[in-house]
Amino acid sequence: MKDRTVYIIQLITLSFNWLLAISVTWWFVHLVVVSNQVKDTQTASLWISILAITVFWILAGVLSYVFFSLHRREKEPA
Amino acid sequence: MPKYGMVIDLDKCTSCQACVTACKVENNVQIVSEDDAQNGRAMFWMKMLTMEFDGDYPNIRPKTLPRNCMQCDEPSCIKVCPVRATYLRDDGIVAQIYPQCIGCRYCMANCPYTVKVFNWDRQEQPAEVERTYNPDVSVRPKGIVEKCTFCIHRLQTASEKAKAEHRDLEPGDYVPACVEVCPVDAISFGDLDDRKSEVLKASRDYRAFGLLEELGTVPKVRYLNAKE
Amino acid sequence: MSYQNLRDEDEALFRPIYETDRSFYAVVIALTAIFLFGLGCYIHQLIYGLGATGMDEPVSWAFYIVDFVFFIGISHAGTLISAILRLSKAEWRRPITRMAEVITGIVLAIGGLHPIIDLGRPDRILHLFERGRLQSPLLWDLTSVTAYFTASTIYLYVPMIPDIALLRDRGGKLKNLYRILAWGYKGTPKQKHALERAINILMVMVIPIAISVHTIIAWIFGMTLQPGWHSTIFGPYFVVGAIYSGIAALVIVMLAFRKIYHFEDYLKEIHFQYLGTLLLVVALLWTYFTFNEYLTTFYGHEPAEMRVFLYKFTGGYAPFFWAMVFCNFLLPVVILSNKKLKKIPGILIASIGVVIGMWLERLIIIIPTLANPRLPYPTGMYIPSITEIGIAGAATSAFLLGFMGFSKLFPLISIWETKEGREHSVHEVSMRLREYLPGQLDKSGVEASVKAEL
Numbered sequence: 001m002k003d004r005t006v007y008i009i010q011l012i013t014l015s016f017n018w019l020l021a022i023s024v025t026w027w028f029v030h031l032v033v034v035s036n037q038v039k040d041t042q043t044a045s046l047w048i049s050i051l052a053i054t055v056f057w058i059l060a061g062v063l064s065y066v067f068f069s070l071h072r073r074e075k076e077p078a
Numbered sequence: 079m080p081k082y083g084m085v086i087d088l089d090k091c092t093s094c095q096a097c098v099t100a101c102k103v104e105n106n107v108q109i110v111s112e113d114d115a116q117n118g119r120a121m122f123w124m125k126m127l128t129m130e131f132d133g134d135y136p137n138i139r140p141k142t143l144p145r146n147c148m149q150c151d152e153p154s155c156i157k158v159c160p161v162r163a164t165y166l167r168d169d170g171i172v173a174q175i176y177p178q179c180i181g182c183r184y185c186m187a188n189c190p191y192t193v194k195v196f197n198w199d200r201q202e203q204p205a206e207v208e209r210t211y212n213p214d215v216s217v218r219p220k221g222i223v224e225k226c227t228f229c230i231h232r233l234q235t236a237s238e239k240a241k242a243e244h245r246d247l248e249p250g251d252y253v254p255a256c257v258e259v260c261p262v263d264a265i266s267f268g269d270l271d272d273r274k275s276e277v278l279k280a281s282r283d284y285r286a287f288g289l290l291e292e293l294g295t296v297p298k299v300r301y302l303n304a305k306e
Numbered sequence: 307m308s309y310q311n312l313r314d315e316d317e318a319l320f321r322p323i324y325e326t327d328r329s330f331y332a333v334v335i336a337l338t339a340i341f342l343f344g345l346g347c348y349i350h351q352l353i354y355g356l357g358a359t360g361m362d363e364p365v366s367w368a369f370y371i372v373d374f375v376f377f378i379g380i381s382h383a384g385t386l387i388s389a390i391l392r393l394s395k396a397e398w399r400r401p402i403t404r405m406a407e408v409i410t411g412i413v414l415a416i417g418g419l420h421p422i423i424d425l426g427r428p429d430r431i432l433h434l435f436e437r438g439r440l441q442s443p444l445l446w447d448l449t450s451v452t453a454y455f456t457a458s459t460i461y462l463y464v465p466m467i468p469d470i471a472l473l474r475d476r477g478g479k480l481k482n483l484y485r486i487l488a489w490g491y492k493g494t495p496k497q498k499h500a501l502e503r504a505i506n507i508l509m510v511m512v513i514p515i516a517i518s519v520h521t522i523i524a525w526i527f528g529m530t531l532q533p534g535w536h537s538t539i540f541g542p543y544f545v546v547g548a549i550y551s552g553i554a555a556l557v558i559v560m561l562a563f564r565k566i567y568h569f570e571d572y573l574k575e576i577h578f579q580y581l582g583t584l585l586l587v588v589a590l591l592w593t594y595f596t597f598n599e600y601l602t603t604f605y606g607h608e609p610a611e612m613r614v615f616l617y618k619f620t621g622g623y624a625p626f627f628w629a630m631v632f633c634n635f636l637l638p639v640v641i642l643s644n645k646k647l648k649k650i651p652g653i654l655i656a657s658i659g660v661v662i663g664m665w666l667e668r669l670i671i672i673i674p675t676l677a678n679p680r681l682p683y684p685t686g687m688y689i690p691s692i693t694e695i696g697i698a699g700a701a702t703s704a705f706l707l708g709f710m711g712f713s714k715l716f717p718l719i720s721i722w723e724t725k726e727g728r729e730h731s732v733h734e735v736s737m738r739l740r741e742y743l744p745g746q747l748d749k750s751g752v753e754a755s756v757k758a759e760l
Contacts, residue, residue, distance in 0.1 A: 006310075009486050016488050020456065050213070055515065057590045059456050062507050062509035066464055069500035077708045118686050129682055143688035145681070154531055158677035160442040161433045181356070181426020184444055186366040190529040192679040196366060199357030199382055221426030290680055293531055305612065 007071075014067050025053045051066040080269035081170040083298040084230055084257070085280035086144060088266035090303050093142040096257035097265065098124045098221065101146070104229060104255035107217050111201055114231060121145070121195045123226040124256050141304075144265075145194045146256065147172060147226035148289060148297035155185035155194065163223070170270070170298055171228050179222040190276075190290050191297075194225045229254035249275060316724060321719045322567045326480070326714065327458075332565075334617070334710065344700020346694040348423060356426050367675045369694040373701060375523055375668045376551070377417030378451065379544070380661075383552030384410030386516040387457040387584075389509040396746040397735060398580050398729045401572045404720045405563070406556050407462040416701050418451045423697060443526045454519045461508045462667045468722040469503060491718040520548040524606045527671070534603075534610035534614035534675035543595040549587045550634075551664035554657040557581050559709065560641060562655050562703050563718060572719050573652055585660065586642035593635050605649055613678045622687055623674050633663025643729035 028049035035045045090189040090257035101107070101124035108121050125144045132139040153172050156164050164177035166172055187196040202219040211217065214231040218224050234253040249268050257267040279288065288296075351358040361368045384406035391399035421444070438445050471491040474484035475573055491497055524544035527535040537543075557578060564573045603611050618627045638656040641647045677685045712718075 006482075008362055008487055013486070017456070017460075024452070027435055027438075028440070029440050030435075032443075034437060035440065038165075040162075040439065041441050048440045048446060048449070052453065053519075055453045055511075055731060056456065058461060058511065059453070061503050062511075063460050063464075066500060066504045069488060070467070070497050072496075083633070114357070117360075117365070118684070119357070120363075127681060128685070158442050158444070158529065160444040161430075162437050162439055163433075178430075178433060178437065179427065180430045182421070182424070182444060183366045183426070184526075188532065190531050190680050191683060192364055192683055195363065197355070198357035200360075206362055219427075220357070223426075236574070254412065295531075 014024055014048070014064060017060045017063050021053075021056040024056045079168050079271070081271045081298070082149070082233075082267070083170070083270040083277055083281060083300070084146075084149075084228070084254075084265060084267045085277050085283075085286065085300045085302060085303040086227065087264045087266070087280070088143060088304060089285075090262045091142070091144060092142075092262055092264075093126055093144075094261060095126050096259045096261055097144055098122060098126055100124075100255040100259035101226070103210070104212055105226075106211050106217050107195075108197060108201065108218070110198075114198065119198050120199075123195070123224070128281060143289075143301065144256075145191065145193070145289070146150075148191055148295065148299045149228060149298035151298060152294055154188045154293075154295060158184045158188045161186065163267070170231075171225055171230055172235075173223075173230060174216050174224060175221055176216060176224065178287075181221040181223065183223060188201075188257055190293050190295065194223050197221060203283075210293050211253060217247075312380070316721050318568065319719050319721050319724070320473075320476070322713050323473070323703050323715065323717065325458060325746040330710070337707050337710075340703040341700045341707065344696045344698075344703070347696035347700070352428070353695075358693040360689050361684065362688070364685050365673055365680050365688040367424070367672060367676060367719060368418050368468065369698060371589055371673050372517060372665070373698055374417055374420035374424070375544070375672070376665050377413050377420065377701065377705075378519065378523055379551045379553045379664060381410045381417060381454070381458075381549035381552070381669070382516055382520060382545070383413075383556040384408070384550035385454075385461055385512050386549060387553060387556065389461070389512045389516070392505070392509050392661050393513075395738075396580075397727060397731055401569070401719045402556070402560070402577060402581070402721045403701060403723070404462075404466070405560055405718055407465075408709060408712050408718070409559060410458045411455070411462050412712070414451065415453045415708075415720065418455065420701070421447075425565060429680065443522065443529050446522045447526060450515070450519045450522045454515050457508070457515050459504075463509060464504050465502065465720065465723070466716060468493065469717050469720060472721060479546050480550050483715075484705060492683075496682060517545055519647055520545045524640055527675075532611040532675050533678070533680065534671070535610070537599060539595065539599055546588060546592050546595055547664055547667060550585070551661055551691045553585045554660035554664070555583060555586060557585070557653060557657040558661065561657075563709075563713065565612075567713070567718065569704065572724065578650055578653050580646060582642050582648055584640060584655070585653075589635065589638045589660070590640070593639075596634075610678075610680045614674050617678050618670055619672045619704045621674075622677070623670050626670050630663050630666040630670060633659040637663075676695045 032042070032049055033047050036042050084132050093163070094144045102109075102122065105123055107123055109208045110121060112120050114120070121281065125145060127143045127145045128144050129141045132141060144214050147279050151170065152168075153164075154164060156166055156172065160182060161180055161256060164172060164185060174271055181196070183194075183196060186192070186196060197218055197220045212231075232254060233252045237247050238258070239252060249272065253267050255266045266277045266280050268275040270281065272278065280302065283302055286300050287303060288300050291297065347358075359370075361366065388399065388403035388406045391403065422431060425431065434445070434448065440446075467487075467489055468491055471486050471488040471493065474481065474488045490499075521541035521544065524540040528537055528540035530536060560573055560581075561578070564570060600615065603615050617623055637659040641652045641656040644652075673688055677688065679685075
């Protein structure tokens with residue numbers, strides 16, 4: 001396999017984590033909007049969603065940090 | 079907006095179980111097989127509970143209590159439902175949305191009155207029963223939770239009829255099946271916000287109590303203690 | 307560290323990946339058969355509805371929810387323990403962490419599926435996304451289990467990157483897979499630094515997530531009004547129970563795979579004795595919580611609570627309750643506090659006892675409360691059906707299959723961490739120890755003396 005193909009596959013697997021973080025965010029925002037529409041303890045759902053969204057974004061961030069700092073080395077001459 | 083409530087007079091109640099039968103027929107509640115009924119899967123929206131036994135054998139007097147959904151103002155089932163399959167209507171009825179229920183049974187676990195019943199499976203009903211299904215009430219599929227709704231379909235029919243006749247809904251237009259069928263008029267039903275209503279007067283009687291009131295569920299079905 | 311001379315020294319850790327016994331395949335076939343039977347049971351349940359189970363009117367949650375709480379509890383073996391050991395710089399963690407993390411990942415996936423198995427209408431699962439209520443503890447649970455699964459998978463994967471790079475450099479089977487997963491790791495100081503930093507962030511993050519997961523599972527019960535469930539102590543009580551069953555499961559798995567793959571040189575008796583001490587501490591903590599929970603109930607003597615209490619102590623669930631007390635308290639405490647018994651066979655027996663006892667604990671928390679509702683309903687005894695037992699068997703065999711599959715792809719004991727321990731930590735720990743001692747630290751003198759010792 002070419003280096004380029006490997007890199008693209010790696011990027012795709014990494015993007016799954018971002019996909020998860022983004023879809024969780026989207027889902028929670030949707031649920032907060034719904035709970036606002038039906039006037040169903042809005043503050044509770046808001047706080048829960050803020051907490052959870054942060055966790056997922058930090059996790060995706062850490063993984064991306066690892067990915068890009070492992071790859072940065074390849075581009076610079078050692 | 080009215081607020082529907084019910085008062086059951088235990089002094090008048092003879093435990094004849096007419097309400098239990100009427101409810102089962104009115105709401106197309108599934109009849110389960112004998113095996114399932116033995117295993118505690120019999121389905122009742124209105125159930126006759128034996129609260130305690132008075133006296134010693136053989137002179138035992140069981141104290142019974144007809145129990146439907148308490149239609150709480152602070153319902154614990156709504157609090158925990160993950161999908162909004164149950165909700166509190168403005169008129170105080172705790173309604174069920176059958177197509178929404180995912181069957182997680184959290185509401186069953188949290189109902190202090192153990193009111194909710196689950197369709198463990200769907201069995202073939204006797205031909206007579208299928209012929210006499212109430213067309214106003216949906217037949218629930220397997221895998222979902224159901225419970226007494228104060229015969230909410232009757233409210234719909236009654237208010238549509240009133241609307242067609244260009245008048246407001248009057249007391250007595252809408253009564254659940256159990257109230258209608260009670261041979262001794264032990265159950266009074268009506269609008270708790272209507273000052274003149276019989277049910278409000280009954281609910282303020284000195285004999286009145288709510289089942290497990292101390293839990294803060296604010297039940298809208300109340301009972302009148304039997305006179306000694 | 308140089309990668310070439312690694313190969314010979316820790317060859318034993320690579321061997322399971324490249325060599326497979328015939329008995330391995332036999333076990334795989336047996337487990338697959340059990341798994342397929344469970345799958346068949348589930349399909350049967352899908353067709354006939356939850357009527358296929360032994361659940362009934364008051365006992366509307368049973369085996370599946372018990373297994374759910376139990377499996378998620380086991381998952382705390384891993385990530386939480388490995389994070390705590392890493393954070394406290396316990397040097398004996400090195401051969402343990404990887405296995406602990408793998409257990410977490412696999413068990414979490416299996417446990418997380420149980421509420422879906424328990425649904426009456428799994429075809430409507432998407433309603434959770436469309437019209438879910440974030441106010442329901444079930445949604446909190448879904449969120450926290452997903453977060454924990456994500457976090458622990460990352461926490462398993464990131465410290466594994468150097469090992470994957472080793473496998474890639476060896477070449478041979480699945481070269482391309484390792485190349486993709488190694489993320490271009492070459493062991494340069496910069497890469498190592500980035501990796502260490504990420505591991506540090508993750509281990510600090512994973513601990514609160516892990517604790518939140520089991521606290522929220524406890525809240526599913528604690529948030530209700532039911533006698534025996536509505537208790538403020540439930541959050542920490544469940545977490546302690548989870549760690550307890552987690553360590554025990556970890557010990558069992560470690561002993562089994564030490565035997566199968568001949569890791570005796572890496573997993574020594576001392577490791578199990580340390581884990582045994584940890585197990586003893588958690589055993590006493592668990593006993594303390596249990597005592598608290600039941601004493602307050604008994605002293606308060608509220609009728610509804612007492613019905614549940616007596617059902618456990620003298621009623622229908624008394625055999626299970628006292629079996630739990632034996633398995634979770636008497637057996638491990640007697641074995642683990644006795645120096646003569648605290649050898650590998652003893653620790654294994656204690657661990658098996660704890661795993662059984664913790665499953666019983668989940669059972670006697672969930673069912674007696676449901677079986678004793680506040681109003682006088684007739685209640686029978688809950689008896690699980692073959693469907694439920696089959697699915698529980700399938701879940702267990704899926705765990706074992708997953709673990710065995712993992713062992714054929716990746717090293718079960720972290721090779722680079724073992725290496726690092728050998729090359730750097732001996733020195734680092736001696737330096738650290740000297741730092742604790744009174745007096746000024748003379749760095750160069752200490753270094754010379756350490757070198758002389760080595």
